[in-house]
Amino acid sequence: MRFGHRALAATAAVASAGLLLGGCAVGTGGQAGETDAEYDPDAELSGTLTVMGFSADVDEVASARVEMTEAELGDVELEVVEGDLDIQQFLSSVASGEPPSLLYADRDQIGSLAARGAIIPLEDCIDGEGIETGDFVESALAQVTLDDTIYGIPEFNSVQLTMANQQLLDDASLSIEDVNGSDPEAMTAAAEALVQRSGDNVTVIGVDSKLPEFLPLWVGAAGGSVMSEDGRTAQLDSEEAVQALEWAAGIYEAQGGFPAIKATRDSADFFGAGNQFATNTLGAMPMEQWYLNVLNEVSPDAPLAFDTVRTTDGEPTAYATGSAWAIPSGSDNPEAACRWARVMTSVDAWRAAADARLALREESGLPFTGILTGNTVADGEIQGMTTADEEPWASGVAAMYEANENTFALPANPADAEFEDAMFEAVNSVLTSGADPAEALAKAQETAQSALDDGWAELEGGG
Structure with a gap:
């Protein structure tokens, strides 16, 4: 997967589309963030999970994790709105009361979305599903934390x-x-x-x-x-x-x-x-x-x-930049959305993704140069799996992990x-x-x- 800053047109869309919700920005703890969802990692889930801003089959790193996550979702039917996130489309869906169940966005979009009441605080989701926030790259977690409240679950890190x-x-x-x-x-x-x-x-x-x-x-x-x-x-x-x-x-x-x-x-x-x-x-x-x-x-x-x-x-x-999972205000299946965010960013899922990437690289006779996940525990495991032993790739991999330990990001x-x-x-x-x-x-x-x-x-x- 390839991640970087979205085009300026996308960030401009955030500014213009924000006018759609400008009158209902409620911040942390406001009505737009309230939900009666009950999060439990052992609960059997059902219904439909509509995901916006994500491509499920873009490469083996995504597909390996999606396969594991779908198994954890049980009877939930997955519907993916393919393609890059259209912020204006998303904000319009929230304003109309018909948002997707789950949102995949750049981390630098989370603050504005949270302030406008378009996504909900995730403390209950994190506690209920047992998401280990201490495992995330510190700068990545900070970028999805607005006014001391977490609104996104970080995924990937770009340095x-x-x-x-x-x-x-x-x-x-x-x-x-x-x-x-x-x-x-x-x-x-x-x-x-x-x-x-x-x-x-x-x-x-x-x-x-x-x-x-x-x-x-x-x-x-x-x-x-x-x-x-x-x-x-x-x-x-x-x-x-x-x-x-x-x-x-x-x-x-x-x-x-x-x-x-x-x-x-x-x-x-x-x-x-x-x-x-x-x-x-x-x-x-x-x-x-x-x-x-x-x-x-x-x-x-x-x-x-x-x-x-x-x-x-x-x-x-x-x-550092990267992506994050967020639950829209009015999500029709926040429990499944939270489960998805937990499993997709878990160490087990990243291990499966690394195994899939490593296997493909070995088939091609090429070294595995690693993946930066946004999860420090997963990063440590995957670094040990890399096979780039010859130059210049060994130096490249070493520099990648060194850079990942010395990041800063713009705050939410x-x-x-x-x-x-x-x-x-x-x-x-x-x-x-x-x-x-x-x-x-x-x-x-x-x-x-x-x-x-x-x-x-x-x-x-x-x-």
Whole structure:
């Protein structure tokens, strides 16, 4: 499975669709969150479980867990609304009183959905089904916890690794340390040394800093954060944020400008054998760990090098994102929804998924590079199952698990969509329109803070 931030259009949909429920945002303990469900891991369940935002047969990691979970559901009939989550469709279904039984969403969508009363608190579900919340990655659980109340059960964790073309680094007398973020000036110099151009076209990208989506990563690497830990204060105009954007955008300018880089990036055969590393058209970039598995499968002989992303102090870091299970307000089968969330994220289910992935990799003669589950106990077991003993894949797997132990995430808040819209609009204005980073972020700060203030006021005022 491949997980990352959804497109900006999706986050924009959260902001616009939120108007559908703006008048009934009730926060924690409000009427929209009330249910008479009785959760018991030994109870025999029935009825229908309608799941939105999830694809049951996308790969063996999903299908192995679904098979186990369906067995635990007994006589419950599963209906999956295939395809990516349409937030507006979901909010409309809640407003009309006909929501799905269960929701699969990005963790950075949970705060807004909870504040708008679209999903219910999960304390009773967690206690009743015996879900071990202490097993989850701390940053993942924090991202689905709004105002000290848990609204989602984390699943999967996405972290960034530094991925580089060793051949291009060698040709330029560079090393992975020059492009892992630990020395921003060295990384900019590496971009200039590695880039190749033909007229106005970039034929080889030296370094891709992966804006706009990774601005929080670079701010965190510089010792800052785009939002306060309590989710109440935007920090988009902080010194660390401004400097991070100036630097990360400046990497593109040093190579001919973002439009030229983006054109080359977009033309790549990203998931195929002709990807940028295999064709020697990319020096280095931060990228989510699941791409390690893709590269090993489609271009196992590519000249690769891996490391964690590093802070400016040289320490490993990663900006964690991922998915979560949530129970909609008005769910017609919350007991089955809770059972599904428990089993799908259990150590047993992840073990079955890893066994399935390992078997397929062995059939193909390829190493098993691991899975990041969001469950620390499962992660430990699966790490011990990995078979990537040869370089560069051994280094890649080691970096993946090291990054997973050094994560941070944006906290849950009642205006997560509006906040991300403001942040990414600022970054895109710098990249595409030449806006001044400090001025763009100051404008974004005002917009984001206003949205946070309004969201918290509505949440705490009861709507």
